[in-house]
Amino acid sequence: DADVTQTPRNRITKTGKRIMLECSQTKGHDRMYWYRQDPGLGLRLIYYSFDVKDINKGEISDGYSVSRQAQAKFSLSLESAIPNQTALYFCATNGRGGEQFFGPGTRLTVL
Amino acid sequence: DAKTTQPPSMDCAEGRAANLPCNHSTISGNEYVYWYRQIHSQGPQYIIHGLKNNETNEMASLIITEDRKSSTLILPHATLRDTAVYYCIASGTYKYIFGTGTRLKVLA
Numbered sequence: 001d002a003d004v005t006q007t008p009r010n011r012i013t014k015t016g017k018r019i020m021l022e023c024s025q026t027k028g029h030d031r032m033y034w035y036r037q038d039p040g041l042g043l044r045l046i047y048y049s050f051d052v053k054d055i056n057k058g059e060i061s062d063g064y065s066v067s068r069q070a071q072a073k074f075s076l077s078l079e080s081a082i083p084n085q086t087a088l089y090f091c092a093t094n095g096r097g098g099e100q101f102f103g104p105g106t107r108l109t110v111l
Numbered sequence: 112d113a114k115t116t117q118p119p120s121m122d123c124a125e126g127r128a129a130n131l132p133c134n135h136s137t138i139s140g141n142e143y144v145y146w147y148r149q150i151h152s153q154g155p156q157y158i159i160h161g162l163k164n165n166e167t168n169e170m171a172s173l174i175i176t177e178d179r180k181s182s183t184l185i186l187p188h189a190t191l192r193d194t195a196v197y198y199c200i201a202s203g204t205y206k207y208i209f210g211t212g213t214r215l216k217v218l219a
Contacts (some may be wrong), residue, residue, distance in 0.1 A: 031205055103154055104158070
């Protein structure tokens, strides 16, 4: 089984809808991250969490919110989706050694 | 965390060494240099990291200059499967800013 899983893998939604992307990890890591990737571009950090009670904004947090429900779970929400939030979203975890482990990604399309 | 600068693209012949440079001239003493790669639209894959000493693992070697202002990732015998976007990151805070990376194309 994969160490970092993301659900759903693909999602098509309409403008104005609320969307939640979920991430789970079995690595026992405290640190978790959400990134966004637009076509042909690098990854941009949305939010990150160093433990259950710690949430931090990244480079591009506007229009997004997160919830760290447990050490193993970190969810990303789009309260009112807009077309320019169409992107590939990655969740990642990070242990003590600094190495990040990424999920397979969620491809989100907002019409 | 220090900003990194990488060339947007590079080509390398299959079987030859691929040397990918990264500039991090404002790096501070506690910041590590990390390298990741992303193949197509998969999640990025960790390659190697280091602080000031050169590092080697089964995937690659990392050469960091003595002043730590730049580094080079070396893939000793590039294969077609090494075609990917390679990201260099400087971080001491566990907050990783990926940038746009170097698109490496390995040519047959």
